[in-house]
Amino acid sequence: MSFQVPPPSSCAIILSYQCSSRCRHCINASSPSWVEWASRRDIDRQFEALAAHSQYLSHLYISGGEPMLKPALTAYAVHRALELDLPLEYVETNAFWCWDEERALEGFIRLKEAGLKKVAISISPFHAEFVPLPHTEIAMDAAQEVFGTNNVILNTAEYFQELFAMEVEDTLELEHYIENKGAEEAALSFASEYELIPNGRAAVALADLFNRQPASAYFGEACEKELSNPYQVRMDHEGNYIPGLCAGIVLGSTHDLSALFAKRDWSDRPLINTLAKGGVEALLAWAKSHYDYQEDVMGYTSKCHLCLDIRRHLVRSGVVLKELKPLPFYDELDPESFIDIH
Numbered sequence: 198m199s200f201q202v203p204p205p206s207s208c209a210i211i212l213s214y215q216c217s218s219r220c221r222h223c224i225n226a227s228s229p230s231w232v233e234w235a236s237r238r239d240i241d242r243q244f245e246a247l248a249a250h251s252q253y254l255s256h257l258y259i260s261g262g263e264p265m266l267k268p269a270l271t272a273y274a275v276h277r278a279l280e281l282d283l284p285l286e287y288v289e290t291n292a293f294w295c296w297d298e299e300r301a302l303e304g305f306i307r308l309k310e311a312g313l314k315k316v317a318i319s320i321s322p323f324h325a326e327f328v329p330l331p332h333t334e335i336a337m338d339a340a341q342e343v344f345g346t347n348n349v350i351l352n353t354a355e356y357f358q359e360l361f362a363m364e365v366e367d368t369l370e371l372e373h374y375i376e377n378k379g380a381e382e383a384a385l386s387f388a389s390e391y392e393l394i395p396n397g398r399a400a401v402a403l404a405d406l407f408n409r410q411p412a413s414a415y416f417g418e419a420c421e422k423e424l425s426n427p428y429q430v431r432m433d434h435e436g437n438y439i440p441g442l443c444a445g446i447v448l449g450s451t452h453d454l455s456a457l458f459a460k461r462d463w464s465d466r467p468l469i470n471t472l473a474k475g476g477v478e479a480l481l482a483w484a485k486s487h488y489d490y491q492e493d494v495m496g497y498t499s500k501c502h503l504c505l506d507i508r509r510h511l512v513r514s515g516v517v518l519k520e521l522k523p524l525p526f527y528d529e530l531d532p533e534s535f536i537d538i539h
């Protein structure tokens with residue numbers, strides 16, 4: 198099947214998937230276990246390639262993993278992006294490192310001196326499991342002092358207010374938050390207000406919060422649109438180009454964007470070819486007939502949950518495909534710390 202991937206309209210730069218936290222909603226399945234980071238050379242190469250294909254790019258941000266685990270490298274990435282006139286908007290941090298005001302100011306000043314105009318601070322019941330709420334407060338105050346009140350995005354302010362009202366003084370277990378709010382209301386808030394993407398660790402770890410349906414409920418829809426969507430794509434430190442919804446599926450290499458954005462035939466990428474043509478219905482049939490995949494009798498919360506479950510099975514079965522990457526992403530979907538609300 199042929200289809201074309203257009204250049205991105207918005208893009209997250211992932212310098213590493215390494216993070217101080219192992220949040221249960223994380224689409225990238227970031228955690229402390231990841232160790233690889235982009236080098237300065239990788240950043241130069243990737244940004245130069247992106248600059249040559251930035252005609253539709255209006256929104257670029259540095260995300261993770263946690264970029265402030267390596268503040269000097271992150272400052273370098275900020276500097277290079279701006280030097281190349283890329284529309285870098287902000288760096289997104291979980292604020293774990295803001296345990297005192299001096300340190301927080303120092304980190305934000307470093308980014309500002311590299312040219313950054315705005316930061317985003319992540320806070321939610323998922324982040325609050327790992328980052329003490331006082332760190333978020335310190336980060337907010339320091340970031341506002343450095344960048345100005347209007348240049349600090351709190352993602353989300355509503356969750357911060359809610360956790361603050363709960364008088365959270367340290368971290369808070371997700372189960373405790375859910376118990377307090379009610380499972381149904383928490384699920385509704387994650388899905389609607391937080392726009393939780395049912396892929397990555399969220400698909401597996403939070404599955405019990407949402408209604409499950411048999412695989413057949415998700416038949417009849419091809420995935421070409423999602424795979425070729427230029428919105429919120431990710432470019433990671435390994436040079437993987439990943440569509441916004443489809444964590445764990447690599448469309449091509451960021452080192453050769455011209456080849457990636459050319460109209461091409463995808464028959465050399467069987468997983469992408471199958472999904473683009475026939476969606477999860479075709480993927481399920483393929484995985485059943487070639488790789489002995491068994492449907493989960495508990496069902497799935499979305500088509501992406503089903504897709505991910507099949508891909509996990511392929512990886513566990515030793516299937517090697519160019520588009521099935523990064524492999525540690527699949528290892529990170531370990532069900533050990535998954536939600537227990539029963």
Ligand code: SF4
Binds near residue numbers: 444
């Ligand atoms: S089902 Fe798979 S290919 Fe389709 S949108 Fe979801 S993750 Fe992407």
